Amino acid sequence: MLSRNLAATLELLAFAYLIGAPLGSLLGVLAALRRGARLDGFLQTLGLALASTPTFWLGMAIFAALLPSGFAPYGRVSTGLALATGFQAVTGFYLLDALLQLNLPVFLDVLARLIPPALAVAAYPLGVCLRISRALVADALLEEYVRAAVAWGVRRRVVVWNYAFRAALPGLVQVAGIAFAYSLVDAMVVEYVFGREGLGRLLFDAITLSDFKLAIGLLVLVATFYLVVNTLADVAQALIDPRVKL
């Protein structure tokens, strides 16, 4: 039971980070290039606002905004559609399952139900990555080696991405790793809002049924998740940053 729900939560979380982290980093670079300009101030405030938005409330707002369209992204997949097309959950990651079974209707249905909650979860990493990437890239752009590269006539695109952003990448990965662990809780709350199965559902069951064993199991699972994510972030750090050795 735990593993299936864990897969559901991880799917949501990973998808949200695929949206939030790259977009945030990109906007951060944009802000750093316009340092001190109006766009910079706007983007930085936007980043703070996104990181300060209560996720459960954002999820409800997205849900409410979709209601007039007649499509309620409730649950993970339409049961009728899954039965009709013979969809089977193998790994628990429904997007992956549908893709492997070449089941296009279910894939689209899962995707349509995944995007709205993922957007709510993505707000936090977007804001955090924007701020960190802005700070780190802006710092890197002031370094001597950037000045030297420009003096050598290196193209602007190369200077920005291969020099400045490359220098900011290790710090960015580190912060994104911490944020990823933190977003687990956000994902759980958003799952509850969108009626998806997952760790959030388990959390809610533990409350309503006063199931102490479930609560302890959840606690151990979440703590393990934190440790695993932290370790992975350290490994990624060592791969990216030549100064860090495992």
Place this chain on the structure above:
Amino acid sequence: MNALEKRINSAAGLLELTKRAWRRSTRLQAGALLVGFMAAIAVLGPYLAPYPSDGMGVVPQNAAERVGKPPSLEYPFGTDSLGRDVLSRVLMGARLALAQILLVVSLSLALGLLVGVYAAYYRGPVEVVLNYAAEVFLAIPAIVIALALRLVLGQGLHVVVASLVLSWWPWYARTSYVYARAVAEMEYVLLARLAGVPDRVVVFRHVIRNVLPLVLVQAITDLGSVLLEASAINFLGLGLPPDAPDWGIIVQNGFKYIASMPWISMFPGLFILATALGFSLVGDSLREEVDPKMRRRWKLWF
């Protein structure tokens, strides 16, 4: 010890820093405005609220004719599914929100500061044990602790505060440990130790006094993050009882009626957002002022 620490090693330095940042940063002014607004509501809430008893969660006498009214002049934020005025509930909530976050941050700051400073001061086994304890607590999010506490202790403010303090103190332990390592190397600390001043006095008079202002800047930003977590805990029903005028709980009250009465959840959520944003803006611009690297003269080389 770098310029960063020298800049604000006293309360007067912190005040001076704030003044300088105030002149320079419109974002600090905007943040201070938001925080000031919320603080004013927290103080004046019960006098501003048009229906104070609704605010405290009492269902009004004429509930039947007031249920689910959309925002109007009479009820600016509308009324909820039990006929209570949402504006009154939100206004009464400011006091509770600020009380929760101030309690949580001050308690975890005190605990984390002591742990971090003692770990840096004594080194050796004390350092290992204290830092390890901090690592362990870093791995458990507040919501899961709140779940366990809720099942054991029942609902109440103590669950919110205890769970958040348990998950937040390690951050302060870590930050103050890093700063205290630098301060503990200073000559005035060494001289005090050599002169036979008791360790307790050295720690409080010399080390903590120099570490505190730096950690305080971090704590201001954290007030916003703590509010977000506290609201999530209350939203899930893990913390305060369902009638308490907490913003997270009011959002929860409107959860079932999101299609028919969206205003119940919308307004308290906006207040959470505005408060958290206010604290982040203030903390962020102060930190920018502390870190001279961020204020370097700026010119792109291309």
